[in-house]
Amino acid sequence: MSNRLRYARLPKNEAEAVALQAELAGCVVVADNGHEFETVAGLDIAYDKDSDEAIATAVVMRRRDFEVLERSVARGRSEFPYVPGLLAFRELPLLLEAIGGLKILPDVFVCDGYGLTHPRRFGLACHLGVVLDMPAIGVAKNPPHLPVTEPRSSRGEWTAIKAGEEVVGCALRTRDDVKPIYVSVGHRCTLDTARNLMLDMAPEFRLPEPIRAADRLGRELLAESRK
DNA sequence: GCGACAG
DNA sequence: ATCTTGTCGC
Numbered sequence A: 001m002s003n004r005l006r007y008a009r010l011p012k013n014e015a016e017a018v019a020l021q022a023e024l025a026g027c028v029v030v031a032d033n034g035h036e037f038e039t040v041a042g043l044d045i046a047y048d049k050d051s052d053e054a055i056a057t058a059v060v061m062r063r064r065d066f067e068v069l070e071r072s073v074a075r076g077r078s079e080f081p082y083v084p085g086l087l088a089f090r091e092l093p094l095l096l097e098a099i100g101g102l103k104i105l106p107d108v109f110v111c112d113g114y115g116l117t118h119p120r121r122f123g124l125a126c127h128l129g130v131v132l133d134m135p136a137i138g139v140a141k142n143p144p145h146l147p148v149t150e151p152r153s154s155r156g157e158w159t160a161i162k163a164g165e166e167v168v169g170c171a172l173r174t175r176d177d178v179k180p181i182y183v184s185v186g187h188r189c190t191l192d193t194a195r196n197l198m199l200d201m202a203p204e205f206r207l208p209e210p211i212r213a214a215d216r217l218g219r220e221l222l223a224e225s226r227k
Numbered sequence B: 001g002c003g004a005c006a007g
Numbered sequence C: 001a002t003c004t005t006g007t008c009g010c
Helices: A002-006 A014-025 A087-099 A124-132 A192-198 A209-225
Strands: A039-047 A055-060 A068-076 A109-113 A136-140 A158-163 A165-171 A181-185
Touching: A014 A124, A039 A087, A039 A209, A055 A087, A055 A109, A055 A209, A068 A087, A068 A209, A087 A124, A109 A124, A109 A209, A124 A209, A136 A192, A165 A192, A181 A192
Parallel strands: A039 A109, A109 A136
Antiparallel strands: A039 A055, A055 A068, A136 A181, A158 A165, A165 A181
16 A cells, blocks of 8 residues: 555646546546445545644445444645645545545545546545556535536436536436535546436435545544543 | 626 | 624424
């Protein structure tokens, strides 16, 4: 795992970051072996308002019953600012650290943010997946600036999001009458697999359980360390 | 034509 | 991401 962590290059400026995305975007694989994802890791980063501390969390969960198998945490600070389109450079280093602390390697990672639903088709989930060469899915809470047709109001309804002729993700309704989530392929899976998995893992709330678990853990630790 | 884009 | 009270609904 440690050699893979070293693979995450840190660009010095935005131009370098964009060039790196363009270079790595060609590595994304949109294919999988069907429904064999049995363990899923949710990833997230929580930031402290004033102290610039950040906490990355990785929660490995069984797909079947959502039982948490392992949790890992990494604390640090993000050097890279938040720039739309370059989120990965801000969050990836700390996420990789948290993942490096896992003993159980999950079958797939779920990221907070875009995969192929990205201006250059290389969002956080793609970056993570390609760097680790592992399946990854992107789940965003906000839509991209692309024409998105609102899915019908009942759970399970979805609409494809296209950039030109290319399908780069979907809007997926996980709860009746609640705004959809935006699912896209990160690496080594298909959009159908990603969409079905995320719907299955969000039986009760808008966001899939792995994301909720990672989110909650980060918040708890942040509140705890702030006392 | 330009800018808007996750967290 | 983060700042926050009440409020509506099951």
